[in-house]
Amino acid sequence: MMESNPNPISSSLLLFLLFFTPTMVAPLGINYGQIANNLPLPENVVPLVKSIGATRIKLYDADPHVLKAFANTGVEFIVSLGNEYLAKMKDPSKAQSWVKNNVQPYLPATKITCIAVGNEVLTFNDTILTDNLLPAMQSVHTALVNLKLDKQVTVTTAHSLAILQTSYPPSAGAFRRDLVNCVTRIVDFHCKTGSPFLINAYPYFAYKGNPKQVSLDFVLFQPNSGIVDPQSNLHYDNMLFAQIDAVHSALASIGYKNVCVQISETGWPSKGDADEAGATPENARKYNCNLMKLIGQKKGTPMRPNSDLNIYVFALFNENLKPGPSSERNYGLFKPDGSQAYPLGVPAINAASTNSSSSGGSGSTPSASVPLPPASSSSGYLAITSDSVKSLSTVQLLYLAPFISLAHFVSFGYTTCNTNVCIL
Numbered sequence: 001m002m003e004s005n006p007n008p009i010s011s012s013l014l015l016f017l018l019f020f021t022p023t024m025v026a027p028l029g030i031n032y033g034q035i036a037n038n039l040p041l042p043e044n045v046v047p048l049v050k051s052i053g054a055t056r057i058k059l060y061d062a063d064p065h066v067l068k069a070f071a072n073t074g075v076e077f078i079v080s081l082g083n084e085y086l087a088k089m090k091d092p093s094k095a096q097s098w099v100k101n102n103v104q105p106y107l108p109a110t111k112i113t114c115i116a117v118g119n120e121v122l123t124f125n126d127t128i129l130t131d132n133l134l135p136a137m138q139s140v141h142t143a144l145v146n147l148k149l150d151k152q153v154t155v156t157t158a159h160s161l162a163i164l165q166t167s168y169p170p171s172a173g174a175f176r177r178d179l180v181n182c183v184t185r186i187v188d189f190h191c192k193t194g195s196p197f198l199i200n201a202y203p204y205f206a207y208k209g210n211p212k213q214v215s216l217d218f219v220l221f222q223p224n225s226g227i228v229d230p231q232s233n234l235h236y237d238n239m240l241f242a243q244i245d246a247v248h249s250a251l252a253s254i255g256y257k258n259v260c261v262q263i264s265e266t267g268w269p270s271k272g273d274a275d276e277a278g279a280t281p282e283n284a285r286k287y288n289c290n291l292m293k294l295i296g297q298k299k300g301t302p303m304r305p306n307s308d309l310n311i312y313v314f315a316l317f318n319e320n321l322k323p324g325p326s327s328e329r330n331y332g333l334f335k336p337d338g339s340q341a342y343p344l345g346v347p348a349i350n351a352a353s354t355n356s357s358s359s360g361g362s363g364s365t366p367s368a369s370v371p372l373p374p375a376s377s378s379s380g381y382l383a384i385t386s387d388s389v390k391s392l393s394t395v396q397l398l399y400l401a402p403f404i405s406l407a408h409f410v411s412f413g414y415t416t417c418n419t420n421v422c423i424l
């Protein structure tokens with residue numbers, strides 16, 4: 001069932017089902033990273049994205065080829081400004097010309113809904129970068145206001161989960177003390193402008209850091225007995241939800257109970273080095289397929305049961321030019337040739353292959369029988385998913401948890417995510 005079917009009739013049927021029935025999977029987001037020299041052309045990526053039911057894409061830049069290819073597809077975009085842009089974007093005139101050149105021309109055909117300014121800036125511990133972050137976000141927002149685009153496009157930034165000092169139990173979630181002031185000002189910006197708080201969360205790093213003690217079933221969303229938060233009495237049967245609720249608690253502890261939290265990256269590598277425990281196709285399949293199922297069920301986390309999960313899986317493709325350990329190059333749901341990196345539980349399609357006859361159907365835009373040149377790698381923005389800046393502290397804290405005092409615990413009522421009004 002996972003292989004593409006050589007029978008033309010059932011192939012058409014598959015494509016029909018794929019493109020003309022309401023997708024079974026609810027708002028799934030996917031990160032489209034392009035640190036690679038062998039990826040298919042963006043036109044050929046459209047059917048791949050549709051095949052997994054993804055309706056939102058996060059880019060690490062504002063690649064015009066991608067934004068054009070996805071015009072009139074209904075797919076929503078978060079575009080990004082890399083950390084190397086922050087100093088420039090502080091200057092309102094530069095921010096305005098960036099928005100004018102990189103966002104405005106693609107609206108409204110391409111549904112750009114958000115600009116992420118910087119990635120995991122606060123956990124680089126770089127004072128200049130950190131100091132530039134909020135001013136850059138403000139300039140970009142002001143540019144949107146000036147261009148009358150601020151109602152449709154919001155401004156945010158993506159954080160590493162390592163901005164948390166405490167992440168377990170979820171009710172004790174707290175920000176790193178040295179970051180509290182900075183995070184507070186950023187969250188205040190979100191409240192005033194109605195933008196989401198983005199966090200990159202990788203239970204994989206918790207497992208990799210401590211494979212003997214972390215339950216694989218707990219991190220892979222497999223059936224398991226889970227944990228009970230001793231303060232809230234809420235039951236958690238997977239680590240990602242515990243991590244998300246730790247962020248909710250941390251936000252509440254600085255006075256923001258009603259900020260919309262979205263998971264801008266999460267994923268699991270299908271391959272890694274000898275010392276990277278758990279990086280296998282089977283674990284990656286379980287993590288991502290179980291996660292997609294959960295998203296489809298439209299259930300929230302224990303603290304926010306009525307809020308949809310807003311999650312962007314990392315990533316669409318394996319990226320062969322990413323630096324770091326092998327796992328970094330193997331987070332993709334798809335290989336560069338468009339085949340599934342492991343069975344994804346949806347029909348495979350041949351959209352990115354050179355054989356256009358097999359991609360057929362009205363949903364795709366095959367490039368006839370012309371062999372596909374690899375799309376050029378994009379701006380060189382490095383999506384940092386290195387474990388040095390990710391959630392290693394999470395697992396340490398997870399297992400130190402029984403010894404950590406719960407003094408920081410704040411009790412609060414939970415509300416849903418969709419309103420822009422912040423309750424202080």
Ligand SMILES: *[C@@H]1O[C@H](CO)[C@@H](O)[C@H](O)[C@H]1NC(C)=O
Nearest residue numbers: 123124125176178388389393
């Ligand atoms: C940044 O600083 C924090 C707190 O001092 C430390 O725990 C963390 O390891 C540092 N991160 C990096 C990437 O240097």
Ligand SMILES: *[C@@H]1O[C@H](CO)[C@@H](O)[C@H](O)[C@H]1NC(C)=O
Nearest residue numbers: 337350352353354355356358
């Ligand atoms: C395209 O089709 C030819 C002949 O059927 C086959 O040999 C080749 O492997 C196919 N290429 C791809 C990329 O699927």
